[in-house]
Amino acid sequence: MSEQRQPGMVIVGGGLAGATAAATLREEGYTGPVTIVADESETPYQRPPLSKGFLAGKEGEDALLPYPASWYPENNVEVITGEAATAIDPDAHTVALAGGRILGYDKLLLATGATPRRIPFPGVDLDGVHTFRTRADSIRLKELLKDGGHRLVMIGSGWIGMEIAATARELGNEVTLLGLEEVPLSVAIGAELGAVFAKRHEEAGVRFVLPSSAAAITGDDGKVTGVTSTTGVVLPADLVIVAVGVVPNIALAEDAGLAVENGILVDASLRTSKEDILAAGDVANAMHPITGARARSEHWANAIAGGKVAARTMLGQDAVLDDIPYFYTDQFDLGMEYSGYAALTKGADIVIRGSLESREFIAFWVAGGRVVAGMNVNVWDVQEDIKALIGSARTVDTRALANPAIALGDI
Ligand SMILES: Cc1cc2nc3c(=O)[nH]c(=O)nc-3n(C[C@H](O)[C@H](O)[C@H](O)COP(=O)(O)OP(=O)(O)OC[C@H]3O[C@@H](n4cnc5c(N)ncnc54)[C@H](O)[C@@H]3O)c2cc1C
Structure with missing residues (x-):
């Protein structure tokens, strides 16, 4: 099945970078077709509340939406949800979708984000072992944690692990974190400052087993019962979350012959190695004009700034992503x-x-x-x-x- 349509702007990925790019195209006066291809089933949403207020039940769906669901039809932006883009033909300027449709494009933005890293810990497939990235993950975990009383072991003590740990603890659950660093967050902000966050967690009753990883996740009858750390500590658990970082979703780009290395390689205007294809957000490894170094940022502000710059570049404007990187966290x-x-x-x-x-x-x-x-x-x-x-x-x-x-x- 193929579809005859006027080419326009196609955005693959219905996250914050993709949604921001669509909005910027309209703000900048572009009146041609704009299509977002989103493999998740929801209207484009943003992720920070998923581990904080939304998980805690303090914030509702509205907090997740960078633009209300009505914004897209009102602005003539087509959002195809629940369907992945499966292949790009850069020469023909087309994108194939899982359902068989072929979309032509004038400019294509890849805003495919990232996926939780999977480490094959023994027992990782047991019932009760989760990763955490999506709205559905947050809803599932909220349901499990909301009444307290669970024993949660978090494998990973980075930003996401620490945020979920804080929320879970506030909801009255027992929480233990394993992490590779002596002090959580020290790779990002140093041991002295990481200790400020760790101490606040400990005061709230969160336990750390550091430095360690999981030697095995144990189970009974297919259900998780605990984690044994690489240092030999046995931790009973009925819930395990593996939060050990993310990997950029580059398969689509790589298969189409785009240059990739720790993400999709882009210049400061977010152009990839193939003409008329751009990348933004978590998936883009961009050259920063101030530092002269490449960086792949996994933060909210970068998804917004990148979405804006990509849209302007798609419109032929002289735009560069030179923002000073920014991020935030809330824990207790x-x-x-x-x-x-x-x-x-x-x-x-x-x-x-x-x-x-x-x-x-x-x-x-x-x-x-x-x-x-x-x-x-x-x-x-x-x-x-x-x-x-x-x-x-x-x-x-x-x-x-x-x-x-x-x-x-x-x-
Ligand atoms: C729980 C959580 C909390 C966070 N908290 C913070 C925070 O407090 N502060 C902060 O600065 N940052 C935070 N972040 C990071 C921030 O959310 C990300 O940087 C941001 O989501 C990146 O946006 P994106 O649009 O690039 O990618 P994503 O949000 O990952 O969106 C990409 C979308 O593309 C889809 N997709 C992938 N491949 C295809 C395909 N082939 N076809 C169609 N669709 C596809 C994906 O399924 C996804 O829906 C958090 C992230 C998480 C997971």
Whole structure:
């Protein structure tokens, strides 16, 4: 079956990057056909609430929608849900869908996101062992956790693992985390700052078995009963979540001959190695014009910024993705925002403004005398100032940086 249609803009992937790109195309005045091909069954949604307020039952469906479901028909954007794109023919400018349709395109955006990494731990297929990425995963887990009393073992102590752990604990479940780092989150923010999050978890009764991984997930009659850590600790469990990172969904691009390496390789305007095909969001490994290095960001703000830049590039505008990377997390009563160039923080000095003990502070990473990243915890409305400091690339007085009496704008 093939379909005769006027080519237009086709977006593969109904996540935040894809939805933002569609909205930007319309905002920029594009009036031709826009089609989103989404293999999930829902209207495009965003994921951050899935491990936080939505999982906790504090936020509803509205929190998931970057644009209301009515926005798409109102703006003449066709959303094909529940159907995957299965092949691209870059020469013919067509995309094949699982159901057999062939869509022509003028420009094609690949916003296919990422999938939880699967490690073949013995017992990983037992009933009660989950990964976590989708709205359906969150609804399933919410149902299991909401009344408390479960024993949850989380394999992985990164951002997602820590967020789900906090929510599960707040709902009255017993929670234990295994993780490869001595201190959770230390690869991302260093041991001193990772310890702030770990301590808050421990105070709430979360247990850590660190550093360790799972030697085996054990079960009885097909159902999970526990996890044995690589350090020999036996942890009874009726729920196990494997949260050990994600891998970018590159198969479609790779099969079509696009250059891939830790994601789909794109330039700063998000163009892939094939003409008229772009990539954005978690799947894109983009050249950053400021750092001159490639980075594949797995964060919400990058999906939005990338969706916008991709749409503008599709329209022939001169757009580059040069935003300072940003992300946030919420765990218990810790609210955090981070912006900066993670690649430049290695070996940087950490300057603290405020107090780690009171958990109200800004941490700055200072390399070569300039601020390359900043993270505010339970301190608000400072992101613009932090980004201005990073963006200015000026040499800073670190004593002034550490002194809350001096306004950030005056440093
Ligand atoms: C639980 C959770 C919590 C998070 N919390 C935060 C947070 O607090 N802060 C933060 O900054 N970031 C957070 N993130 C990360 C953020 O959600 C991602 O960076 C963002 O979702 C990336 O958007 P995307 O559109 O690139 O990809 P995705 O959201 O993964 O969307 C891609 C879509 O494309 C679909 N797809 C893939 N292949 C095909 C195909 N062949 N055909 C059709 N469709 C296809 C996928 O199924 C998916 O629906 C969180 C992520 C998760 C999972």
